[in-house]
Amino acid sequence: MRESMPATATVKAIAVHVNIRVNGKPYAREVEPRMLLVEFLREACDLTGTHVGCDTTYCGACTVLMNGLAVKSCTMFAVQADGSEITTVEGLEKDGKLHPIQQAFGDSYGLQCGYCTPGLMLSAHQLLSENPEPSEREIRKAIAGNTCRCTGYVNVFKAIELAGRNMKGA
Amino acid sequence: MLGQLGEGAKFLAGGQSLIPLLKLRFANPEHLVDLNFVPSTSFIREDSGALNSGVLRFGAMTRHAEIEHSALAKKIPVLHDCAAGIADVQVRNRGTIGGSLAEADPSGDWANALITLETTVHCLGPDCARAIPLKDFIKDAYTTALAHDELVTEVEVKIPPKGSGGAYLAFKRSAPVYPSASAAVQLTMAGDVCQDAAIALGCVGLTTIRATEAETALRGKNLNDKTIAIAAEAARAAADPQADMRGSADYKRQLVVALVMRAIQIAARRARGEQVEGAHLYA
Numbered sequence: 425m426r427e428s429m430p431a432t433a434t435v436k437a438i439a440v441h442v443n444i445r446v447n448g449k450p451y452a453r454e455v456e457p458r459m460l461l462v463e464f465l466r467e468a469c470d471l472t473g474t475h476v477g478c479d480t481t482y483c484g485a486c487t488v489l490m491n492g493l494a495v496k497s498c499t500m501f502a503v504q505a506d507g508s509e510i511t512t513v514e515g516l517e518k519d520g521k522l523h524p525i526q527q528a529f530g531d532s533y534g535l536q537c538g539y540c541t542p543g544l545m546l547s548a549h550q551l552l553s554e555n556p557e558p559s560e561r562e563i564r565k566a567i568a569g570n571t572c573r574c575t576g577y578v579n580v581f582k583a584i585e586l587a588g589r590n591m592k593g594a
Numbered sequence: 595m596l597g598q599l600g601e602g603a604k605f606l607a608g609g610q611s612l613i614p615l616l617k618l619r620f621a622n623p624e625h626l627v628d629l630n631f632v633p634s635t636s637f638i639r640e641d642s643g644a645l646n647s648g649v650l651r652f653g654a655m656t657r658h659a660e661i662e663h664s665a666l667a668k669k670i671p672v673l674h675d676c677a678a679g680i681a682d683v684q685v686r687n688r689g690t691i692g693g694s695l696a697e698a699d700p701s702g703d704w705a706n707a708l709i710t711l712e713t714t715v716h717c718l719g720p721d722c723a724r725a726i727p728l729k730d731f732i733k734d735a736y737t738t739a740l741a742h743d744e745l746v747t748e749v750e751v752k753i754p755p756k757g758s759g760g761a762y763l764a765f766k767r768s769a770p771v772y773p774s775a776s777a778a779v780q781l782t783m784a785g786d787v788c789q790d791a792a793i794a795l796g797c798v799g800l801t802t803i804r805a806t807e808a809e810t811a812l813r814g815k816n817l818n819d820k821t822i823a824i825a826a827e828a829a830r831a832a833a834d835p836q837a838d839m840r841g842s843a844d845y846k847r848q849l850v851v852a853l854v855m856r857a858i859q860i861a862a863r864r865a866r867g868e869q870v871e872g873a874h875l876y877a
Contacts, residue, residue, distance in 0.1 A: 499684075
């Protein structure tokens with residue numbers, strides 16, 4: 425190891441107790457303070473639906489809801505979510521039935537490889553909970569922090585419009 | 595508390611800049627003191643008093659999204675423009691106005707928008723509280739007047755008088771990235787005559803740049819295509835950009851001209867009481 429490298433390996437690991445509700449279920453865990461929320465979800469809770477894309481606060485693949493608001497779970501520490509309610513893509517489905525947003529992404533072909541889709545759906549979730557009839561401009565603004573390299577976004581817009589209509593009718 | 599932890603400790607606000615810097619090992623603090631659990635640090639309120647001499651106060655931990663959706667903050671359009679355009683929804687849900695000022699990133703949005711207004715940064719250290727005018731608070735790139743163990747508690751903004759209008763425009767390659775260039779303009783108009791002007795440029799220098807020559811070019815003048823063009827040219831001369839992955843220095847100067855012209859036009863219309871939507875521009 426070069427001398428200039430940070431000596432993270434020699435730092436004694438400190439464990440902090442956290443209580444985080446994920447998709448309505450409490451998760452009590454001992455975590456290192458530096459553990460990211462996305463690592464907590466994937467590694468400590470075994471909820472691998474939340475993806476790590478860029479790990480640089482750009483792509484939004486790791487988007488989850490914290491107390492109803494979309495956040496990038498790669499840009500928060502797990503200890504910062506202590507006491508909060510997190511929703512991941514695994515929490516959208518209810519009683520074996522897809523959430524209207526999930527259904528609409530399928531029906532409108534709003535995904536191809538699917539890597540960015542969990543993040544996109546949770547950004548859409550915050551949008552539709554605040555504004556059930558968004559214009560295309562409002563949809564664009566709401567998902568501007570989610571990068572998709574397959575779809576070209578057109579079908580994603582259609583999916584979110586469709587989900588809004590279906591959720592209103594529900 | 596930061597004093598007790600020593601020089602290796604740092605405050606963590608919204609974390610939307612600091613956490614990426616930690617991952618890149620550009621910042622390497624031994625301790626982080628998370629401000630997110632400190633109560634009563636997130637608020638937006640208007641001081642009562644004489645009707646037009648009010649001020650808006652923003653708690654340091656007020657998220658960009660809270661300012662974006664605040665009816666009070668909409669009273670000062672340049673602030674709404676700024677808050678609504680920072681990065682993306684996710685970052686705006688976490689990032690804070692106090693954190694942005696304390697970081698003093700040359701490409702950050704807040705300092706540039708706030709410098710066109712009468713803005714005071716309230717700071718608190720172990721021994722005393724200080725109120726520092728924003729222009730004295732920002733010292734250099736990533737450098738503020740804050741002592742190591744001092745933090746921002748509140749941002750105080752004087753509400754501009756009637757007949758004053760502002761706009762903030764930033765040009766970005768995509769939502770999550772820093773702008774390539776940005777312009778903030780606040781004009782006080784009497785009919786078509788510009789009584790006062792504040793013009794600031796972002797991302798084209800080590801700190802936000804006040805384009806004083808551009809301001810002089812407008813003050814006391816009739817606002818028309820010719821005077822606006824003269825002001826925008828003066829802003830081009832004031833800009834001192836570096837070539838980087840966002841574009842060449844000349845490209846950024848050209849962006850400054852276009853952004854300043856457009857921001858002046860929006861600010862003037864708002865000064866007349868028109869509702870004009872201003873928004874960040876994407877490539």
